[in-house]
Amino acid sequence: MKDLTEVAQKFVLHWGEMGTRWGINRTVAQIHALLFITESPLDAEEICEVLGVARSNVSNSLKELQNWGIVKVVHLQGDRRDHFESMKDVYEMFRVILAERKRREIDPTVLTLKTCVSEADGDGMENYSKQRLKDLLDFFETTTNFYEQANRLPTKAAVKAIKMGDKFLKTFS
Amino acid sequence: MKDLTEVAQKFVLHWGEMGTRWGINRTVAQIHALLFITESPLDAEEICEVLGVARSNVSNSLKELQNWGIVKVVHLQGDRRDHFESMKDVYEMFRVILAERKRREIDPTVLTLKTCVSEADGDGMENYSKQRLKDLLDFFETTTNFYEQANRLPTKAAVKAIKMGDKFLKTFS
């Protein structure tokens, strides 16, 4: 595996940095970036070399990416090593990421809010505070309902919808 | 300032936890949660006591929340201490947060991608990789364009649009 070009390097580093800002491990994001721009699947050893991180770190990060569902193992003819490739369709990829974040973070938050709202009576909480929790719950329910629906569209339709929505909204302003 | 009720505590802790998952400091998120559910503006000392964190921590966290634009200082008659209150309209609040995250993270990413794409020729980068970067850039431009337009709608219209969009999409499925 030859070294990354300067541009590739720049992208991988930036993506890693972005990851950290969104609560994603730097190495995980870097590996994802690398796999995303690389045409052929890479094995773990190659990833180590290119990124200069420990084998175990790569192993764990790849697991994480597989948990996210945006990286898959593939096997190449006559090579017993695992090779890894990223999902390539950008829209699809972000849909998967979004769905996963919803599952991991939004759903539990909605659950917590529901519990809070239902326990709020008999807890001595101010009515004002109760109402704020209700507002918040309502916000999450409304937006996630919308998301659920929008997410049923196949990617192409979704992209079209976004572009049409954009144009449509422009006629207002 | 009296202690938080159990429910309030549960919410504040959860919100803090959520913060960390999205790259937001735990204390920052906790203070935000506290101010959000509290009707009257609080001073820094009160926040310290309720959350049990150091004064300096509160001070810095409040600065951060003010930078985000979701917490404001208010002054009360006959009290020289600063008091703080959170934006209360949930939709508006998330709009502000989203706008700020775009400004801080998405815009720089778009810039980086543009640079990468334009420098990709003469860098020896594979055509395949170049294309992936272009795809990614296209994705960000399409979605942020849409976002920009959607964000021009006043909150009420936006909420309506979300609810209508939800209903509309349901007719498909």
Add this chain to the structure above:
DNA sequence: CTCTTATTTCTGTTAATACTGAAATAAGAG
């Protein structure tokens, strides 16, 4: 101006997380 009180800044500590390298395990070839 001076005193008091609020706020911020700074420095050191702690805690959390990321990471490494070695050891253990697993998996495939022969």
Add this chain to the structure above:
DNA sequence: CTCTTATTTCAGTATTAACAGAAATAAGAG
């Protein structure tokens, strides 16, 4: 089954970010 090679697990280390407490600064009252 045995040997080799790939992968994972684990225990320790390092890095980073969060936080506390003290010191410095600022701001308001009188």
